[in-house]
Amino acid sequence: MTIEGEALFLKVSGHPPSPTLPRKGGGGNVPAGLLAYALVAVVFVALAATVKTDDYVANILMQAATYAIAVFGLSIVLGLCGQINLAQAAFFALGAYAVGLGTADYRLPFWLCLAVGIAIALAAGALLGVSTLRLGGHYLAMVTISFQQILTVVLINAIGFTHGPDGVSSIGRPALFASGQAFLALAVAAFAISGYFVWRLPNTRLGRAMRAVRDNELAASAAGIDVFRTKVTAFALCAGLGGLGGGLFAGGFSYVSPDQFAFSDSIVLLTMALLGGVSSPIGSAIGTGLLILIPEWLRFLKSVPGLYLAIYGAAVILIVIFMPDGIWGFVGRLFRPRALAAPAPTEPLALRPAASGADVVLDVRGLAKYFGGLKAVDGVDFTVRRGEVHALIGPNGSGKTTTLNVVTGLYRATAGRIFVDGVDVTALPAHKRTSAGLARTFQNIRLFRSMTALENVVIGAEREGNTLVEAGHGALQSRARAALDFVGLGSRAHETVPSFSYGHQRLIEIARALAANPTVLLLDEPAAGLNSSEKKSLHDLLDRIAAEGLTILIIDHDMTLIAGVAEHLTVLNFGRRIADGETAEVLRQPDVVTAYLGAS
Amino acid sequence: MDFFLQLLFTGVGIGAVYALVALGFVLIFRATNVVNFAQGEFSMVAAFLMVVFAVDLGWPYWLAFAIAIAGMALLGAIFNLLVYYPLRNRSYLPVLISTIGAQIFLSNSVLALYGPQPQVLPGWFDTPGIQLGPVYLDSQYLLIIAVTLGLVAFQYWLFERTLLGKKLQATSQDKEMAALLGIPVAAMIMITFVYSAVLGGIAGILVAPVLFVSIQMGSAIALKAFAATIIGGFGDVAGAILGGFAIGIIETFGAAYISVPFKDAFAFLVLILFLAVRPQGIFGERVAEKA
Numbered sequence: 001m002t003i004e005g006e007a008l009f010l011k012v013s014g015h016p017p018s019p020t021l022p023r024k025g026g027g028g029n030v031p032a033g034l035l036a037y038a039l040v041a042v043v044f045v046a047l048a049a050t051v052k053t054d055d056y057v058a059n060i061l062m063q064a065a066t067y068a069i070a071v072f073g074l075s076i077v078l079g080l081c082g083q084i085n086l087a088q089a090a091f092f093a094l095g096a097y098a099v100g101l102g103t104a105d106y107r108l109p110f111w112l113c114l115a116v117g118i119a120i121a122l123a124a125g126a127l128l129g130v131s132t133l134r135l136g137g138h139y140l141a142m143v144t145i146s147f148q149q150i151l152t153v154v155l156i157n158a159i160g161f162t163h164g165p166d167g168v169s170s171i172g173r174p175a176l177f178a179s180g181q182a183f184l185a186l187a188v189a190a191f192a193i194s195g196y197f198v199w200r201l202p203n204t205r206l207g208r209a210m211r212a213v214r215d216n217e218l219a220a221s222a223a224g225i226d227v228f229r230t231k232v233t234a235f236a237l238c239a240g241l242g243g244l245g246g247g248l249f250a251g252g253f254s255y256v257s258p259d260q261f262a263f264s265d266s267i268v269l270l271t272m273a274l275l276g277g278v279s280s281p282i283g284s285a286i287g288t289g290l291l292i293l294i295p296e297w298l299r300f301l302k303s304v305p306g307l308y309l310a311i312y313g314a315a316v317i318l319i320v321i322f323m324p325d326g327i328w329g330f331v332g333r334l335f336r337p338r339a340l341a342a343p344a345p346t347e348p349l350a351l352r353p354a355a356s357g358a359d360v361v362l363d364v365r366g367l368a369k370y371f372g373g374l375k376a377v378d379g380v381d382f383t384v385r386r387g388e389v390h391a392l393i394g395p396n397g398s399g400k401t402t403t404l405n406v407v408t409g410l411y412r413a414t415a416g417r418i419f420v421d422g423v424d425v426t427a428l429p430a431h432k433r434t435s436a437g438l439a440r441t442f443q444n445i446r447l448f449r450s451m452t453a454l455e456n457v458v459i460g461a462e463r464e465g466n467t468l469v470e471a472g473h474g475a476l477q478s479r480a481r482a483a484l485d486f487v488g489l490g491s492r493a494h495e496t497v498p499s500f501s502y503g504h505q506r507l508i509e510i511a512r513a514l515a516a517n518p519t520v521l522l523l524d525e526p527a528a529g530l531n532s533s534e535k536k537s538l539h540d541l542l543d544r545i546a547a548e549g550l551t552i553l554i555i556d557h558d559m560t561l562i563a564g565v566a567e568h569l570t571v572l573n574f575g576r577r578i579a580d581g582e583t584a585e586v587l588r589q590p591d592v593v594t595a596y597l598g599a600s
Numbered sequence: 601m602d603f604f605l606q607l608l609f610t611g612v613g614i615g616a617v618y619a620l621v622a623l624g625f626v627l628i629f630r631a632t633n634v635v636n637f638a639q640g641e642f643s644m645v646a647a648f649l650m651v652v653f654a655v656d657l658g659w660p661y662w663l664a665f666a667i668a669i670a671g672m673a674l675l676g677a678i679f680n681l682l683v684y685y686p687l688r689n690r691s692y693l694p695v696l697i698s699t700i701g702a703q704i705f706l707s708n709s710v711l712a713l714y715g716p717q718p719q720v721l722p723g724w725f726d727t728p729g730i731q732l733g734p735v736y737l738d739s740q741y742l743l744i745i746a747v748t749l750g751l752v753a754f755q756y757w758l759f760e761r762t763l764l765g766k767k768l769q770a771t772s773q774d775k776e777m778a779a780l781l782g783i784p785v786a787a788m789i790m791i792t793f794v795y796s797a798v799l800g801g802i803a804g805i806l807v808a809p810v811l812f813v814s815i816q817m818g819s820a821i822a823l824k825a826f827a828a829t830i831i832g833g834f835g836d837v838a839g840a841i842l843g844g845f846a847i848g849i850i851e852t853f854g855a856a857y858i859s860v861p862f863k864d865a866f867a868f869l870v871l872i873l874f875l876a877v878r879p880q881g882i883f884g885e886r887v888a889e890k891a
Contacts (some may be wrong), residue, residue: 084693084696131872131875131876137693138696139830141696142875143871143872145823146827147868147872149865150865150869153861153862154865156861263819267704270697305711305712305716306709306710306711306716307712307813308708309704309711310704310705310711312705313708314705315701316697316700316705317683317696317701317705320698320701321698397806505632549887582651
């Protein structure tokens with residue numbers, strides 16, 4: 001009855017949160033999805049509150065609901081944002097002990113304790129997230145494990161405060177939900193609400209930012225996303241959900257002890273996330289349900305100590321090898337939703353960078369970048385004037401891409417200053433320079449591969465400081481579609497990146513930059529890897545962009561293209577500027593010919 | 601002062617164990633870019649094999665040692681084939697999680713097969729130790745330090761002076777290029793895993809007489825050895841060894857002068873400190889991604 005109902009709930013609650021579908025419901029105030037979801041949720045909360053089950057079933061449901069909330073947290077930080085967190089049980093513990101100690105020892109009201117627990121977990125998660133400023137990958141895994149281990153040691157040994165291994169009993173519940181049945185209904189409601197939040201998150205601005213960070217951090221940063229803040233937020237949300245689950249867990253079972261929140265429990269939570277499918281709350285729910293029910297069905301395995309966990313460990317390996325997207329990911333791939341026809345844009349792409357009146361749009365003075373003993377850029381000056389197409393050329397290793405990387409903020413300058421529209425951006429991080437009006441493409445194409453062309457370009461359009469777009473979802477989509485139309489890919493807006501050819505991916509990157517309505521467009525070897533007909537199209541595109549009055553700084557090796565589009569040339573060699581001036585003139589200079597062009 | 605020296609000796613001794621396990625970590629990481637969370641289980645399994653053969657069956661110590669080492673070589677090979685090789689082309693995250701699964705599988709399999717009781721393994725020597733002035737030098741600790749130094753020297757010779765070592769290094773730096781140059785990459789990786797398992801096994805057998813042989817000993821050692829590699833500079837062999845000794849000393853002094861129950865937390869606190877202040881460790885280099 002209730003168990004089957006739970007399964008039904010999982011099926012009915014909706015399609016996988018597929019990023020390829022644009023969010024419907026721009027019309028009414030309340031999207032249709034919310035209404036359907038709320039209805040289903042209310043039905044199941046009501047069922048949980050009224051249908052009588054025996055204690056055993058009730059306990060299982062309670063554990064499933066609270067664990068699932070914690071696993072939702074993992075689906076955010078790991079599934080959406082791509083950051084590893086092996087301490088979820090620690091955040092669960094923070095919420096559980098806040099409620100436990102608060103209600104049992106200090107006789108504080110349940111809701112207050114739960115709020116405090118969630119707040120502490122949020123703060124701890126943010127703190128852990130701060131470590132991502134410098135670290136990723138294994139280091140991050142290590143920090144999270146350390147945090148988990150330290151918390152376990154504290155829970156066991158700080159006996160005066162935490163009761164040590166004895167645990168905390170007689171944990172209170174709120175007056176309204178004092179009965180087991182009512183509290184279970186509360187847990188299911190919390191599960192439903194947090195599930196909705198996690199379901200909707202991928203298509204919000206924050207969710208898109210997280211997915212961009214997961215797919216390609218450098219590109220996300222260049223597109224204007226504050227990568228660090230996004231990661232910290234992801235960690236905080238994950239931890240907060242863990243704390244919520246833990247607090248409800250404590251209230252539900254009335255007893256907590258340190259051995260329920262050890263490193264192995266963090267692994268259990270991680271396995272639940274992986275088994276179901278780490279990117280979706282439906283996957284989280286499936287994984288949690290299965291990994292709580294299966295052990296109950298296979299309870300005989302627990303008779304031999306270690307056997308059950310050994311199978312767990314083997315299962316983790318098998319899941320990772322054979323089902324990396326989890327059950328729901330596997331199912332999701334079978335039912336790939338048909339790409340919708342994109343709505344027609346309302347108006348053609350407008351490129352109106354803020355005009356400050358100043359003639360000089362980008363001013364680079366005395367720029368230097370040393371990598372230890374290697375002087376990649378050694379005192380380079382140039383200015384780019386509003387509305388011109390300015391090219392930076394030179395032989396390989398002359399420092400062109402390094403210069404671009406320093407200007408856009410990927411590297412910190414060793415010396416020199418950079419001014420965008422008169423504003424000194426030298427000390428700003430990359431995403432802030434994008435807000436200041438820079439937009440770039442990369443030599444090695446950096447798109448967000450799990451997303452559609454449209455979503456990639458929407459991220460570009462969303463940059464702070466883009467005055468041409470109001471924040472509304474429809475307006476962003478419209479502008480993104482217009483940018484894709486401008487480069488000729490509008491009809492394929494809902495296809496994911498891997499289905500585009502290399503040349504077309506280059507165009508999507510350009511569209512992403514254009515959608516941001518930048519002051520200066522910086523192109524790093526846009527012709528690299530293109531065949532001659534693709535280069536011709538690129539030439540035409542650049543002409544069209546220039547005709548809109550947008551300032552372009554382009555690096556490339558194709559001299560035909562450069563001579564065709566660029567009015568002004570700066571030539572670098574060995575990190576120094578050797579020529580600067582009007583194109584035809586510079587190309588005739590003897591040092592330029594010797595260094596780069598070759599005598600014919 | 602006497603107490604200080606005694607603590608120092610103990611710290612260096614236990615640090616040598618961490619150094620050996622850390623060495624195994626670093627080797628696997630350099631070859632495959634994988635952090636092997638199951639590294640400690642190699643130590644634990646080897647210790648249990650010794651208990652089975654030397655204690656339960658009563659076979660001669662050296663024979664049991666040989667069997668245990670052979671067993672670890674086999675385990676390393678199987679580990680490579682089942683846990684790493686199917687995932688070798690995926691990103692670090694699936695592999696990391698897979699090694700975590702292996703850690704859980706190995707520790708709980710031993711638990712299921714052998715039971716939860718900690719076991720005692722006698723030391724290598726009959727004489728328990730020698731008194732050198734004010735300091736008592738436990739014979740097993742002396743053995744640990746001696747073997748570790750010997751293995752470190754062997755390691756240096758292998759990597760820097762032999763062609764095989766060069767091939768291993770080439771594989772670890774660029775698998776594709778190494779393959780194009782005719783280096784049998786899969787074989788190199790197999791050798792790395794086997795050697796790392798054996799190193800871990802030796803560490804476990806050496807330290808077992810000093811601690812109890814228990815299911816948890818593997819992860820306890822491994823996490824600290826991992827901390828050691830980070831402190832020393834991830835991927836740096838000398839760093840891992842020095843880091844191991846550092847952690848051993850910090851932990852021993854921390855337990856004696858600050859608090860015994862919180863001893864395990866010290867290694868992690870130091871680790872977090874390093875990660876916050878100098879994530880590339882003492883010897884590591886900062887590596888930037890090419891834009």
